[in-house]
Amino acid sequence: MRALDLSLYLVLDPVLCRGRQGMVDTALAAVQNGVTIVQLRAETMEKREWFEAGRALKAALDPLNVPLIVNDHIDVALAIDATGVHVGQNDLPVDVARRLIGKEKWLGLSVSNLEQIQAVPFDVIDYLGVGPVYPTSSKRNAPAALGLDMLDDLVRYKRCPAVAIGGITAQTAANVLRCGVEGIAVVSAICGQDDPAQAARVLRAEVDIA
């Protein structure tokens, strides 16, 4: 597997992608056009469907050497031998997650405010997700948007690579990257777009310029 490259991070949404095959098609179009890492996040799906979708995504991404991260469900990540796990503040604690996944799998953690980033055990995780930068409709119960100034403030506390997330588009990507994160994560900027390949290309160009 390639080294951790957060520069353009796709978080799949099964509703926007219209199901399992739509997620696979979207992921393939995206990674062939500049996306470097893919996360499965499916808040509305039952565990069996997470597993089946994860297995299909792994089969599609492994030949391309693209890492697959599973959100929240460490059992699914272990079942499909995903590259890593991403947990939020309401998921399993990162020390527990690390114990369950071992040393080899990547572990990401979401933070949304100063208190959370100051409490991060940086020796346990591989990367941070910071956001939401802008208002988002892709995540249930998302915290309030940070804005660029607060993103800039939070990022100063990080001791590992970070990816910004939340409402980021090709128009705002450069401004976000200027805050000192290693990459941007997107959901609806690719998932559900008429042409996900083209959407990924446009985002990739912005990332490369920044």
Place this chain on the structure above:
Amino acid sequence: MRALDLSLYLVLDPVLCRGRQGMVDTALAAVQNGVTIVQLRAETMEKREWFEAGRALKAALDPLNVPLIVNDHIDVALAIDATGVHVGQNDLPVDVARRLIGKEKWLGLSVSNLEQIQAVPFDVIDYLGVGPVYPTSSKRNAPAALGLDMLDDLVRYKRCPAVAIGGITAQTAANVLRCGVEGIAVVSAICGQDDPAQAARVLRAEVDIA
């Protein structure tokens, strides 16, 4: 840990029990009055709360040598070192579940119809949950109630111990046990009752007579 005793199986509901401490109190009152095994099932809770509730329940039940089963989330079961896992038809497949939990932990599987029980890999699981016997309001998207005749039919196919579940009360417990299951599982017959200890005692008396 004592041997697998399914005779009176409590499935905790965090809503009926009013939260984590309510689940612990209910579980303790129940196991001190005849409940032999406890399952944590919390469809509405986030993973962190599952973990915290599971940890609190394990701390309460371990000294009493009462097994704790975690529904669906194998990562939580591993994190708290639960006695076992219970999966449904929409959770991880039982062969995958067995691989993740190892040989020592118990594995239960829910079945609701003939096709499902005929497809069970009995070499992989330790017990079956069969139901719902009667209509239930404790589980989201529960299949149609079996009734006693269909329960009786299904149970003939089992090659391991089974517990019946779904709307069972002290009034119906004896009739259900006559169908050839090793135990009854209850949710609302104990959770949310004014006196869970007394509710457990009454159920235990019915089980012992049957």
